[in-house]
Amino acid sequence: MSRPNSKFIDPLAPPRIIWIPAAIAALFLAGPIVSLVTRAPWATLANDLGSPEVASALALSLICSLAATALSVLIGFPLAWCFARAEFPARHWIRSFVLLPAVLPPVVGGVALLFIFGRRGLLGLWLEESFGVVIPFTTPAVVFAECYIAMPFFIMSAEAGLRASSGELEEAAATLGAGPWRRFIYITIPSCRQAFFAGAALAFARALGEFGATITFAGSLPGRTQTMPLAILLAMETRPDAAIAMSMILIVIALAIFYLFRKSARIW
Amino acid sequence: MINIMKRAVVAIAVAVSCSCHGEAAAPRTLVVFAAASLRDAFTEIGARFETAESGTKVIFQFAGSPALVEQLREGASADVFASADEANMKKLDDAGALDGEAETFAKNRLAIAVRRGNPNKIASLADLSKPTILCGLCAPEVPAGAYARNTLKGAGVEVAPRTLEQNVRALVQKVVSGDLDAAIVYITDIRAFPDKLDAVDIPDAVNAAASYPLAIVKSAKNRQCARRFVDFVRSDAGAATLRKHGFLAP
Numbered sequence: 339m340s341r342p343n344s345k346f347i348d349p350l351a352p353p354r355i356i357w358i359p360a361a362i363a364a365l366f367l368a369g370p371i372v373s374l375v376t377r378a379p380w381a382t383l384a385n386d387l388g389s390p391e392v393a394s395a396l397a398l399s400l401i402c403s404l405a406a407t408a409l410s411v412l413i414g415f416p417l418a419w420c421f422a423r424a425e426f427p428a429r430h431w432i433r434s435f436v437l438l439p440a441v442l443p444p445v446v447g448g449v450a451l452l453f454i455f456g457r458r459g460l461l462g463l464w465l466e467e468s469f470g471v472v473i474p475f476t477t478p479a480v481v482f483a484e485c486y487i488a489m490p491f492f493i494m495s496a497e498a499g500l501r502a503s504s505g506e507l508e509e510a511a512a513t514l515g516a517g518p519w520r521r522f523i524y525i526t527i528p529s530c531r532q533a534f535f536a537g538a539a540l541a542f543a544r545a546l547g548e549f550g551a552t553i554t555f556a557g558s559l560p561g562r563t564q565t566m567p568l569a570i571l572l573a574m575e576t577r578p579d580a581a582i583a584m585s586m587i588l589i590v591i592a593l594a595i596f597y598l599f600r601k602s603a604r605i606w
Numbered sequence: 607m608i609n610i611m612k613r614a615v616v617a618i619a620v621a622v623s624c625s626c627h628g629e630a631a632a633p634r635t636l637v638v639f640a641a642a643s644l645r646d647a648f649t650e651i652g653a654r655f656e657t658a659e660s661g662t663k664v665i666f667q668f669a670g671s672p673a674l675v676e677q678l679r680e681g682a683s684a685d686v687f688a689s690a691d692e693a694n695m696k697k698l699d700d701a702g703a704l705d706g707e708a709e710t711f712a713k714n715r716l717a718i719a720v721r722r723g724n725p726n727k728i729a730s731l732a733d734l735s736k737p738t739i740l741c742g743l744c745a746p747e748v749p750a751g752a753y754a755r756n757t758l759k760g761a762g763v764e765v766a767p768r769t770l771e772q773n774v775r776a777l778v779q780k781v782v783s784g785d786l787d788a789a790i791v792y793i794t795d796i797r798a799f800p801d802k803l804d805a806v807d808i809p810d811a812v813n814a815a816a817s818y819p820l821a822i823v824k825s826a827k828n829r830q831c832a833r834r835f836v837d838f839v840r841s842d843a844g845a846a847t848l849r850k851h852g853f854l855a856p
Contacts, residue, residue, distance in 0.1 A: 457681040466681070475682030557677045559637065559667045572668075575775040576645065578783070 371589065378586055379579040386583035394561045395569035396587060402477070402565060403545040406484035410492040410541045415534075418493045419526075422500035440490035447486050448554025455482065455555075479556035480563050484545035491544050492537040499533020500526070535602045543595045546588070636664045636831050637683065639674040641690035641818065642773035643714065643750065643792050647851040648688070648839075654847065655838050662831060670748040670773035678703055678823060685832035688820035688839075690714075690774075691749035695819045705826060708819035711840050712853040715813050716750075716757055717793040718806035719781045726787050728806055731761045734788055742777050742789040743767040750774040753814040754790035760812035778803070792816065794852040817856065 352360075379386065386392065420426070421433055439447050455462045455473045465471045473479050507529065511521045527534065549567040556563040558572065566588055573581035636655075640648050645668045652664040667674065667684070671694040678684060679701050687704075688711075689695040695708045720728050726739055734741045743765070744751030751770065758765060768786065771777035778795040780786040782802045796805040820839060822832045838844050845855065 452680060457679075462681075472681040472683070474680050475677050557667060557682055558669065559682075560665055562665070564667075575642075575773075575779045578779075 374582060374585060375589075378582050382579060383583050383586070386577075386580045387587065389580070391560055391569065392580065392584055395564055395566050395584070398477070398480070398561065398564065399546060399566040402480045402484055403542055403548075405481045406488050406545040407492075407538055407542040409481065409485045410489035410545075411534075411538055414489045414492045414541075415496055418496035418500060421493070422497045423505070437490045437494060439486055440494065444483075444487050444548060444550030444552075445554050446550075448483060448551035451479075451482060451486060451551065451555040455479075474555055475557040475559070475563060477556075477562050480552055480565060483551035483555045484548045487548050487551050488541040488545040492541040495533045495537025495540060496530065499530030499537070502533070503529035532602060536599060539595050539599050539602070543592065546591065634661060634663060636662055636685050636828060636835055637667070638664055638686045638688070638835065639667050639669075639678065639682075639684045639823075640686075640688040640820075641671045641674075641749065642668050642775040643690050643795055643816075644668065644688055644818070645775060646798050647712075647794070647848050647853060650851075651839060651844055651847050654843060655835055658838065659831070659834065664835070668773075668775070670744070672697075672747045673772065681825075683825055683827060684823050685826040685828055686820060686835055687823050688818060689749070690816055690818055691752065692817060692819055693752070694749065695821065698821075698823075703824050705822040705824045705829065708821035709836065709840065710817050710819045710856040711844070712818045712848050713856055714792045714794055714816040714818065714853055716753055716790055716808050716816070717796055718808065719778055719789045719791045719796045719803050720787065720806055721781065721784065722802055722804055724804050724806065728788050730806070731758060731763045731790075731808060731812070734758075734765045734790075735763055737766075740768050740785075740787045741765050742769045742771060742780055742786040744774055744777055744791075745770040745772060748773060749816060750777070750791060753816055756814040757790065757808060757812050760814070761808075792852075797852040815854075818853075 417436065421429070452474060453459050455465070457463065457466060457472065457474070462473065465473065473482065503526075507525050508521050511525055516524070547567060548565070549571070552563070552565060553568055558564045558568045560569075564572070566584055570581045570584045570588075573584060638648065638652070645666075648666060648668075652666060656662055656664055667677075671689045671691060674687060675689075675694050675697050678687060678698055687695070687698065689698075689708075692708075695704075698704055699708065718728060718731070718734065720726065726733075728734070728739065733739060743754050746752055746755055748771075750773075769777070769780065771780070774791050774795055777786075777789050778791045778799070781789050781791075782799050788806075790808075793805055796803045820836060822829065822836060826832045839848075849855070
């Protein structure tokens with residue numbers, strides 16, 4: 339489009355004054371990360387990152403976040419499917435309760451997890467008496483805490499994806515004799531793949547950053563329950579340089595997720 | 607980078623093998639929950655213990671004593687617990703979670719942590735009540751917070767703390783970083799940062815001396831090893847390490 343004359347004012351462009359609060363917002367959001375990067379102890383970075391504590395926290399974080407994401411997809415997708423396509427009693431209420439952890443302060447989630455899986459909790463008591471299984475403050479507890487916080491994000495995304503696809507293709511496939519599983523694998527999943535991957539990436543990012551529920555329900559034991567965010571907080575108390583170095587890793591991972599996220603919007 | 611990858615692979619292997627064998631791997635690992643103020647001393651004692659007992663790995667969780675008690679009451683598995691006060695140890699004892707009696711192994715005293723060179727010229731507890739001084743304390747549930755409150759009360763000083771931290775190491779770090787001007791912490795926490803901090807003494811008359819008990823936890827997976835660790839902390843070698851970090855004899 340060519341401009342008819344130099345005095346043409348784009349009717350959609352915001353007034354000039356808007357640039358001031360906009361710039362403040364941009365600085366407020368980008369500034370902290372930039373100043374963290376400039377404070378990074380580059381000379382000792384490899385050393386800080388190479389310590390066994392950091393390696394085990396990173397490994398634990400990645401394993402637990404991947405497990406939490408896998409679990410979210412495995413049982414979260416069926417739930418999203420039910421929400422999007424099935425009618426059942428109290429659907430609205432169940433949906434609200436199930437998605438609540440997404441907006442709940444995570445520490446409340448951790449306390450709630452203790453009250454069900456803790457030794458004095460409803461299920462925890464039974465698990466310990468019947469099977470001798472204690473979940474809180476173990477590595478599985480980290481996965482529980484992360485999954486509890488992350489799964490609603492996946493469900494919301496997958497449900498939106500399923501709602502957006504009309505279901506006409508499935509109807510057509512059904513008339514051609516495809517069974518429900520065949521329709522699910524060849525049509526339902528591919529039709530909402532973008533929302534599926536975006537939801538999984540969001541759940542992974544959320545699981546990786548989980549702090550409140552993890553420290554409440556899983557504690558902070560190096561090598562067992564001390565994930566990267568917990569290790570970073572602890573390092574701030576003793577070796578701030580190591581905390582910055584570890585933060586850099588999480589920034590890099592976050593950038594990678596962001597990149598994949600944007601790519602997924604175009605490709606999938 | 608390759609080194610990091612290697613270590614990550616090893617860590618993953620360890621994590622996987624732990625989750626597979628569970629109990630089987632446990633006898634080689636001693637889990638010690640200890641008050642945050644013990645971090646430097648116990649890390650060193652742990653390393654010495656590992657040398658003395660080849661094949662044993664000591665894992666520490668350092669946090670505020672009440673947080674550790676809460677975890678233990680909720681079923682966290684640990685072999686040894688070291689508290690920074692008797693009140694928190696008693697809570698665990700009352701819950702029936704101790705194996706035997708708790709033994710006091712060290713004492714500590716409070717001091718005011720200030721930046722090196724004391725730029726705000728803080729000379730006594732009374733100076734902490736000046737509105738221009740950003741002063742921090744630990745939360746009252748945390749031993750260091752409870753002791754500090756008793757001390758302030760004894761000295762008849764009222765302060766308006768800018769923060770109530772969950773553990774004493776988080777508090778002292780805020781003086782190191784310059785976010786606080788002063789904090790009431792243990793003398794041992796100040797000694798951990800000799801280039802960054804100075805200690806302003808608190809007179810004996812009002813200084814609430816902290817005493818540190820440790821005990822074997824009832825759910826200990828490896829009782830004998832836990833016993834040897836407790837004895838090691840109380841041995842001459844353990845006492846010397848504690849003294850080096852500024853702790854006093856029990």
